[in-house]
Amino acid sequence: MVVSDIRMPGMDGLQLMEQIQQEWPHIRCMLLTGYSDFEYAKKALRLQAFDYILKPVNDEEFILSLSHAVESLKDEWEAAEKYDRLLYAMKSDSGVLKTSLMHDLVLGRTWSPKAVMEKLQQYDIPIAADESAVMILVQLGRQFSHFDHPSLMLMEYAVGNIAEEIFSEVMHIWHCKAPHDCLLIVASLKPAYRDSIGLQPDFEQLRRRKLHELAEDFRTQVGRYLKGDLALVITDWFPFPANMAHAYRSGLSSFMMSGGEEAGTILYLEDTQQACGTPMKSFETLYKPPTLIHLLESKQWEAARQKVNEVFADLENARYSREHLYEVYLLMTNAFMYIAHKQGQFAYQIDQSGFDLLHDQGMILSPDKLRSWACGMLDKIQSELSASEHYTRGYIIHQVQELVSGDLGQDTSVKTIADKVYLHPVYLSKIYKAETGESLGDYIIRMRMERALYLLKKTNKKIYEITAELGYQNPQYFSKMFKKHYGLNPNEFRDQ
Known part of the structure; x- marks a missing residue:
């Protein structure tokens, strides 16, 4: 003064x-x-x-x-x-929210384009929608293997900061810990740099050369400051965020096929892809609603066990390849990790054996061994997460999700579901939103849209037949809801 x-x-x-x-x-x-x-x-x-x-x-x-x-x-x-404390808390929460969104996108959770755009803007993620992006999977070298869990988390945080500093020269990036045991970086070119090389006839070569230069610098700086090396898998460029799940599965598969690769390597998927005479066909059972993630989420253990058995029955009756086994492995580990993380646990703490392929590559070479592990993992998750659920909110949510997944017809509404679980519709909506973060009405619509997606892809049913099966009386209204959810009307989706 x-x-x-x-x-x-x-x-x-x-x-x-x-x-x-x-x-x-x-x-x-x-x-x-x-x-x-x-x-x-x-x-x-x-x-x-x-x-x-x-x-x-x-x-x-x-x-x-x-x-x-x-x-x-x-x-x-x-x-x-107080403002500083609030700002720190917001930044901390923002990191958790960004990681959760990344996991949802790479694990293939269905979001409407509008919802994804809102999340990207809300969390201040710098990569623009519909931008061409690339994904980099980062595996820490053996120099980091002796660290305990808190120290390893600190190292991963430092690696992420170094990545942000290096790649931000010409790229917007978004990075976090991946659902599987690696780090994940999604990057897109900044508009100024993209425009500077965009008209060049060798644009793709220039883009790859710059990306490789940054990746090498990234490895060098990690070695200099953290005294360890990295293995990197770099995917093809893809439309963001629509194809994130596909890019992640491709990158993770390459990591596993190469045994994780020795530290110090940079692997480009475009260099490893081989021409194939006929496209590989997926197993329909893996993706047919209700999916394994949905069954685990609603704690329908017997139905989940039946789903696993159906998948392996299909494997036995088909001429499967090594990649088919990878596909099954990835879908199941995705589901197990998702439900474990949602309950605040690490999947490897429930059972580490199936989550480290460096120790047991046989997991993805033998369908019998993979089936044995999947069934055992399902039993352990059920034992860990199912204790004393009666008369709790979790039990109510479980009942509701079973009712919705069992019938998506005309009688399925918030009121009819509330009547069946003997609760007032307003109260049921309130506790469902509090427990899941999603309103019950939105959940019913999402389940209907996922079912519609499956019927359009896998059957020859007419649009009016699908409309009636899902409980909509007006095909125009159904088309409007489908377009709002997926950006295309049913006919456009089926024709693409």
Whole structure:
């Protein structure tokens, strides 16, 4: 605080106060004067003087004014500290939310394009929708293997920061820990750099050359500062965020096929892809609703076990390849990890054996061994997550999801579901939203849209037949809902 007279040689108090406000705006100023001139008072107030005191000064009045100035400063400091704490908490929460969104996208959870756009904007993720992006899977080398879990998390955080610093030269990036045991970086070219090379005839070569240069620099800096090496798998460029799940599965498959690769390597998927005479056909059972993730999420254990058995029955009756086994392995580990993480646990803590292919490559070479592990993992997850669910919210959610998945016809609505679980519709909607983060009405619509997607892809049913099967009376309304969810109407989706 500065207490100053107005009349002084060289510079008067008002000039002094004006200069203080310019240089040190946090300082409180009080003016003393023997002149009760209103013009002085007006200018002092305009300069935001804390107080304006006339001489002769009353001591008690002066001390009271100083005390008020001190209290004012304390209030400012407390407000600033509260703001800093809030900002730190927001940044921490933002990291968790970004990671959760990344996991949902790479594990293939169905989101409407509008919802994804809102999330990207809300979380301030710098990669633009529909932008061409590339995914980099990062495996830490053996130099990091001796770290305990907290230390390893710190190393992963440092690796992410180094990636952000290196790649941000010409790229927007989004990075986090992947659902599987690696780090994940999604990157797109910044508009200025993309425009500078976009018209070049060798655009793709220039883009790859720059990406490789940054990847090598990334490895070098990690080695220099963290004393360890990395193995990188770089996917093909893809439309963001629509093809993230496909890019992730492709990158993860290459990691596994190469045994994780030795640290110090950079593997490009476009270099490893081989021409194939006929396209590989997926096993329909893997993707047929209700999916394994949905069955685990709603704790329908017997149905989940039946789903697993159906998948392996299909394997036995088909001429499967090694890639088919990878496909089954990835879908099942995705489901197990998703449900474990949703319950606040790490899947490898429930059973580590199937989540480290560096120790047991036979898991993805033998369908019998893979089936044995999947069934065992399902039993362990059920044992870990199913204790005492009766009369709890989790049990109610489980009932609701079973009812919805069992019938998507005309009678399926929030009210009919509420009647069946003996709760008021408003209360049921409230607890469902609180437990899952999704409204019950949106969940019913999402299940209908996923079922519609499957029927359009896998059957020859007419649009009006699908409309009726899903409980919609008006095909136009069904088409409107489908387009809102997926960006295309049913006929356009079927024709593409």
